[in-house]
Amino acid sequence: MSTPPAAPPVSILASRQLAAWLAEVDVSLALTTYQAGKLFLIGRQESGRIGIFERTFGRCMGLWASADELWMSSLFQLWRFTDALAPGQRHDGYDRLFVPQVAYTTGDLDIHDVAVDGDGRPVFVNTLFSCLATISERASFAPVWRPPWISRLAAEDRCHLNGLALADGRPAYVTAVARTDVADGWRERRRDGGVVVDVATGEAVVDGLSMPHSPRLHAGELWVLEAGSGHLGVVDRERGTFERRVFCPGYARGLTFVDRFALVGVSALREERTFADLELGEALAERGAEA
Incomplete structure (x- = not known):
């Protein structure tokens, strides 16, 4: 029998100010790491020190959180975690205990993002089939919406649909790497083919982007x-332009807001064609920086 490959080592470093910041904004963090296959929960211990909890899920990516629930995609499942504690109850000093209660087996759909709509229904970005979808009792998924340029649903990752923003509890905007309708067609348009699309109209509110990801509505x-x-x-939806606000020294995927702070997930560039010949690599070299 062959020995399964060892899991990549994981080390955790935190700035000295992280615990103080978590206390200041009174928040805990949940995040996924695609390469290491980890779900991390980061909060504060009763002593005031940082508390970190992790579990392994292969290819975990999309993540949505509320005060008492988490939804997360993994290699072939969509998971729902529920807080098992009663109001005011604590477990080992913590005020939340998220337990995996339901896992929907979807097959490998390459789910990149997930959110829960106003009806309590999970809506996820089905990247492999180039559509928005939800869970189904009889199939791997039930399609909800697809971009107007996608002629049919096929397991071909035609445009690399990857991000979803809700407005008033409904899908409002999505991101895609290119408006292409052939298998892996987006790979040749990574540098300038990206679009942000209005779900209601099917029209692009901005184009010409390089691998856009994680659209979020915040403060209007x-x-x-x-x-x-x-x-x-920020996208100017009236002018159809994108205003760059902050440079992030790495490949940015995953975005949320806490008060006046933007929290961005940043990873190192991998040695594969998806990350080759991008402006990011040039910008890092100009700054003498590494992701």
């Missing part, structure tokens, strides 16, 4: 990560 503005250039910015 539409924020997007332009992963190919390493920027967090």
Whole structure:
């Protein structure tokens, strides 16, 4: 019998100010790491020190959180975690105990993002089939919406649909790496083919982006990560432009807001063609920096 490959080592480093910041904004964090296959929960212990909890889920990516529930995608399942504690109850000093209660087996759909709509229904970005979808009792998924340029549903990752923003409890905006309708067609348009699309109209509110990801509505503005250039910015929906606000020294995927702070997930560039010939690599070299 062959020995399964060892899991990649995981080390955790935190800035000295993290515990103080968590206390200041009174928040805990949940995040996934695609390469290491980990779900991390980061909060504060009763002593005031940082508390970290992790569990392994292969290819975990999309993550949505509320005060008492988590939804997370993994290699072939969509998981729902529920807080098992009663109001005011604590477990080992913590005020939340998220337990995996339901796992929907979807098969490998390459789910990149997930959210829960106003009806309590999970809606996820089905990247492999180039559509928005929800769970189904009889099939791997039930399609909800697909971009107007996608002629049919096929397991071909035609445009690399990857991000979803809700407005008033409904899907509002999505990101895609290119408006292509052939298998893996987006790979040749990674540098300037990206779009942010209005779900209601099917029209692009901005184009010409490099690998856009993680659209989020916050304080009346539409924020997007332009992963190919390493920027967090804002879409002007009237003018159809993208204003770069902050450079992030790495490949940016995953965005949320806490009060006046933007929290961005940033990873190192991998040695594969998906990350080759991007503006991000050039920007890092100019700054003498590494992701």
